Amino acid sequence: MNTLEIKNLNVSIDGQAILKDFNLTIPKGEVHALMGPNGTGKSTLAKVMAGHEDYTVESGEILLDGENILGKEADEISHAGLFLAFQYPMEIPGVSIANFIRAARQARLPEGEDINAVEYYKELYAKMDSLKMDRKFTARSLNEGFSGGEKKRCEILQMAMLEPKYCVMDETDSGLDIDALRIVSEGVNHMRSEERGFLVITHYQRLLDYIIPDVVHVMYDGRIVHSGDKELAKELESKGYDWVKEEFASASA
Amino acid sequence: MSDTDLQDQAIQVDTEKGNFSYPEDYEFDAGVGLNEETVKYISKVKNEDPWVLDFRLKALEIFNKKPMPTKWADTDLENIEFEKIRYYLSKGQVPARSWDDVPDDVKETFERLGIPEQERKFLAGVEAQFDSEASYSRMKEDLEKEGVIFVGSTEGLAKYPEIFKPYFGKVIPTSDNKFSALNSATFSGGSFIYVPKGVKLKQPLQAYFRINAENFGQFERTLIIADEGAEITYMEGCTAPKFETATLHSAVVELVALKNAKIQYITVQNWSSNVFNLVTKRGMADEGAEVKWIDCNIGSRLTMKYPGVVLKGQGARGEVLSIALANDGQHQDTGAKMMHLADNTTSNIISKSISIGEGRSTYRGQVHMPKHLKNCKNNTECDALLINTNSRTDTYPAITTRGQNNTVQHEASVSKVSAEQIFYMMQRGLSEGEAMSLAVNGFVNELMKAFPMEYSVELKRLIDMEMEGSVG
Numbered sequence: 001m002n003t004l005e006i007k008n009l010n011v012s013i014d015g016q017a018i019l020k021d022f023n024l025t026i027p028k029g030e031v032h033a034l035m036g037p038n039g040t041g042k043s044t045l046a047k048v049m050a051g052h053e054d055y056t057v058e059s060g061e062i063l064l065d066g067e068n069i070l071g072k073e074a075d076e077i078s079h080a081g082l083f084l085a086f087q088y089p090m091e092i093p094g095v096s097i098a099n100f101i102r103a104a105r106q107a108r109l110p111e112g113e114d115i116n117a118v119e120y121y122k123e124l125y126a127k128m129d130s131l132k133m134d135r136k137f138t139a140r141s142l143n144e145g146f147s148g149g150e151k152k153r154c155e156i157l158q159m160a161m162l163e164p165k166y167c168v169m170d171e172t173d174s175g176l177d178i179d180a181l182r183i184v185s186e187g188v189n190h191m192r193s194e195e196r197g198f199l200v201i202t203h204y205q206r207l208l209d210y211i212i213p214d215v216v217h218v219m220y221d222g223r224i225v226h227s228g229d230k231e232l233a234k235e236l237e238s239k240g241y242d243w244v245k246e247e248f249a250s251a252s253a
Numbered sequence: 254m255s256d257t258d259l260q261d262q263a264i265q266v267d268t269e270k271g272n273f274s275y276p277e278d279y280e281f282d283a284g285v286g287l288n289e290e291t292v293k294y295i296s297k298v299k300n301e302d303p304w305v306l307d308f309r310l311k312a313l314e315i316f317n318k319k320p321m322p323t324k325w326a327d328t329d330l331e332n333i334e335f336e337k338i339r340y341y342l343s344k345g346q347v348p349a350r351s352w353d354d355v356p357d358d359v360k361e362t363f364e365r366l367g368i369p370e371q372e373r374k375f376l377a378g379v380e381a382q383f384d385s386e387a388s389y390s391r392m393k394e395d396l397e398k399e400g401v402i403f404v405g406s407t408e409g410l411a412k413y414p415e416i417f418k419p420y421f422g423k424v425i426p427t428s429d430n431k432f433s434a435l436n437s438a439t440f441s442g443g444s445f446i447y448v449p450k451g452v453k454l455k456q457p458l459q460a461y462f463r464i465n466a467e468n469f470g471q472f473e474r475t476l477i478i479a480d481e482g483a484e485i486t487y488m489e490g491c492t493a494p495k496f497e498t499a500t501l502h503s504a505v506v507e508l509v510a511l512k513n514a515k516i517q518y519i520t521v522q523n524w525s526s527n528v529f530n531l532v533t534k535r536g537m538a539d540e541g542a543e544v545k546w547i548d549c550n551i552g553s554r555l556t557m558k559y560p561g562v563v564l565k566g567q568g569a570r571g572e573v574l575s576i577a578l579a580n581d582g583q584h585q586d587t588g589a590k591m592m593h594l595a596d597n598t599t600s601n602i603i604s605k606s607i608s609i610g611e612g613r614s615t616y617r618g619q620v621h622m623p624k625h626l627k628n629c630k631n632n633t634e635c636d637a638l639l640i641n642t643n644s645r646t647d648t649y650p651a652i653t654t655r656g657q658n659n660t661v662q663h664e665a666s667v668s669k670v671s672a673e674q675i676f677y678m679m680q681r682g683l684s685e686g687e688a689m690s691l692a693v694n695g696f697v698n699e700l701m702k703a704f705p706m707e708y709s710v711e712l713k714r715l716i717d718m719e720m721e722g723s724v725g
C-alpha cells in the first residue's frame with residue numbers, strides 16, 4: 001500500500017513506443033535513482049506519472065498507495081500526492097512565486113477554507129532561507145528570466161511547500177553550481193522521511209554523493225535493464241553505458 | 254479534455270451573476286422599432302424642452318443617413334435588427350433616494366448585484382439604472398452642500414441647462430458615428446455630473462446600468478464636467494441577463510476637464526453574450542487637466558469602443574488603460590484615440606486583450622499629433638494573450654505624427670498560454686480553470702495595479718468566473 005508502483009507500463013507518442021513494459025516500485029522512505037542514456041524515456045516516464053496528455057498510454061498501471069492514478073487529470077494526481085520537479089520548468093509571466101505557491105496550497109483546501117496568510121509567509125520564508133534563496137524572489141514572476149539554477153531551486157522550494165508523498169525529480173542537478181547542488185541536496189535530504197518516497201532522475205554521480213540513493217536503476221530503450229545499490233551509479237560513472245547496451249543487446253537477441 | 258469540448262462548454266458560460274431577469278411590468282413603452290414618433294414619444298414622456306426634441310430629431314435624421322461602418326468593422330453589425338428593438342421602457346418612477354422606495358423587483362435586482370453594499374462600503378454616490386431610467390439615485394449630503402450635481406440626463410438638461418447645455422453634444426457631436434447619432438436620438442438615463450471649482454471628491458461616484466427586458470436597447474447618456482481644479486472618479490458597471498435575442502447597448506459619454514481638473518472614468522462591463530455594445534466615449538482636457546479612462550470589457554457579443562481624449566490645452570494629459578476579454582462567440586473591438594491639439598501634451602495607451610477559443614480581439618488605436626506642435630509625447634503599448642489556438646487578434650495602430658519635436662513610442666506583443674504552462678500549473682494542483690485564470694491575471698497584473706482596489710478585486714473575480722466557466 002505505501003508504495004508508488006508502476007506496472008507493465010507501455011507508452012507511445014505518435015505511434016512510436018517509448019516506454020516498454022516498464023516496471024518500478026518505490027516504497028515510502030526510499031530514494032530511487034534513475035539513470036540512463038539520453039532519449040531512453042526518463043522524462044517521458046515522469047510526465048506520464050504526472051498525467052501529461054501528450055502521451056498515449058497503451059497499457060499498464062500506476063498505483064499511488066494502491067490507487068490507480070493513470071488517466072487522472074494532472075491536478076488530481078497532484079492532490080493525490082505526486083510532485084514532479086521538472087527538467088525544464090515553465091515560465092509564468094506576471095504570477096509571483098508567492099502567489100503561485102499560495103494558489104497551489106489553496107487548491108488543496110476544502111471549499112470555503114482559506115489559507116492563513118501569516119503562517120504561510122512564515123513557512124515560505126523559512127524554506128527559502130534554508131534553500132538560501134533571496135526573499136526578494138517571492139515577488140518575481142515565476143521562473144521568468146530565472147537562471148537555470150534559480151529555476152531548479154524554485155522547483156525544490158515548491159516541492160518543500162507542497163509536501164508531497166512522492167517526489168519525482170527530473171535532472172534537478174543540471175544547471176546547479178557546486179554550492180547550489182549541496183544546498184538543494186540538503187533541502188531534499190531534509191525532506192526524506194518514512195512518509196515519503198523519491199525518484200531521482202540524474203545523469204551524474206555528483207548528485208548521488210549528496211542524496212544517497214537506496215536503489216539505483218539503469219534505464220535503456222524504454223525499460224529498466226539493471227538495478228543495484230549506490231555502487232551501481234559509481235560504476236556507471238567510470239564505465240559509461242556501453243556495457244549496459246551490450247548486455248541489453250545480447251539479452252534481447 | 255479535448256479542445257472542442259472546452260470550446261463547447263465555453264459557449265455556455267458567461268455572466269452567471271447577472272443572468273436572471275424579472276417579469277416585465279412597464280408603464281411607459283415606446284413600442285418596437287424606431288421612427289419620428291418613437292423619438293417624440295420619448296421626449297414627451299420626459300417632458301423635455303423643445304430644443305432637446307429638436308436635437309433628437311436631427312440626430313434621427315443623421316442616424317438614418319449614415320451607413321453602417323461595416324467597411325472596416327465587424328460585419329456582425331448587419332445583424333442588428335433596429336426595427337425589432339424597443340427603445341424606451343420605464344416604470345414611470347422618479348429615482349428613489351432611498352433603497353426602501355425602490356420597487357421590489359428592481360431593488361432585488363440591484364441587491365443581487367451587490368450595489369447597495371458597495372455604496373455603504375466605498376462610494377460617495379450611486380445611480381442605478383434599470384432599462385431606460387434610473388430607479389435609485391443618491392449622493393452623500395456633504396457633496397450636495399459643496400455644489401456637486403449628480404443627476405440623470407433628463408433632470409440635468411431640465412434643471413441645469415446653463416451648466417450642461419454648453420457642453421452637451423460638444424465633445425462628441427451627433428454625427429461622430431452612426432451609434433452616437435442613434436444615442437442622440439433616443440438617449441435616456443445616464444449621469445450628468447458637475448463638480449465645482451476646486452472640489453475634489455475623495456470617493457468615487459458610481460452608476461450601474463442594468464438591462465432587464467428582452468429586445469431592448471439601452472441608450473444612456475453621460476456628461477461629466479469637472480470645473481477648474483476639480484477632481485472626480487466615476488465608475489460604471491453593467492450587466493444584462495442572457496436572452497436568446499440580441500440586445501443593444503449604445504451609450505455616449507462625454508467628459509469635460511477644465512483647467513487643471515482631473516477626471517478618472519472606470520468601466521467594468523460584464524454584458525451577457527447577446528449584447529451588442531457600441532459605445533462612444535471621449536473626454537476633453539483643458540490646460541493642465543487630466544482625463545483617464547480605465548476600461549474593462551468582459552462579455553458581450555460585439556463591443557466597439559475606443560475611448561478618446563482631446564488634449565486641448567497646454568500640458569494636458571490623457572490616458573486609456575484597457576483590458577478586454579473575448580470568449581467564444583465574442584468580439585472585443587476596442588482601442589483608444591488621442592488627439593493632441595496643444596504643446597506639451599502627453600498621452601498614454603495601454604491595452605491588454607485576452608482571446609479564448611473562438612473569441613476575437615481587435616485593437617484600433619489612433620494618435621494624432623499635428624506637426625506644428627512641440628513637445629508632445631505618446632506611449633502606446635498593446636499586448637495580446639491567446640488561449641487555445643483558434644483565437645484571433647488584430648492590431649491596427651494608426652499614428653499620425655509629424656514634426657520633429659514630438660515623440661511617439663509604440664510596442665506590441667502577442668503571447669500564448671501554452672498547454673505546457675497549463676500542465677505545469679496543474680501539476681502543482683491547480684484545476685485547468687484556475688491555471689488559466691492565474692495566467693490571465695498574471696498577464697493583466699501590472700495594469701491592474703493602476704486600478705482602485707475595489708475594482709481590481711471585482712475584475713479578478715470576473716476573470717476567475719469567466720475562466721472557470723470556459724473549461725467547465
Ligand SMILES: Nc1ncnc2c1ncn2[C@@H]1O[C@H](COP(=O)(O)OP(=O)(O)OP(=O)(O)O)[C@@H](O)[C@H]1O
Pocket residue numbers: 013014018036037038039040041042043044045054087
Ligand atoms: N512530445 C514528444 N513528441 C515527440 N517525441 C517525443 C516527445 N516527448 C518525448 N519524445 C521522444 O521520446 C524519447 C524519450 O524522450 P525523453 O525526454 O523521455 O528522454 P530522457 O530519457 O528524459 O532523455 P534526457 O536524458 O536527454 O533528458 C525521445 O526520443 C524523444 O525525442
Ligand SMILES: [Mg+2]
Pocket residue numbers: 042043044087170
Ligand atoms: Mg529527460
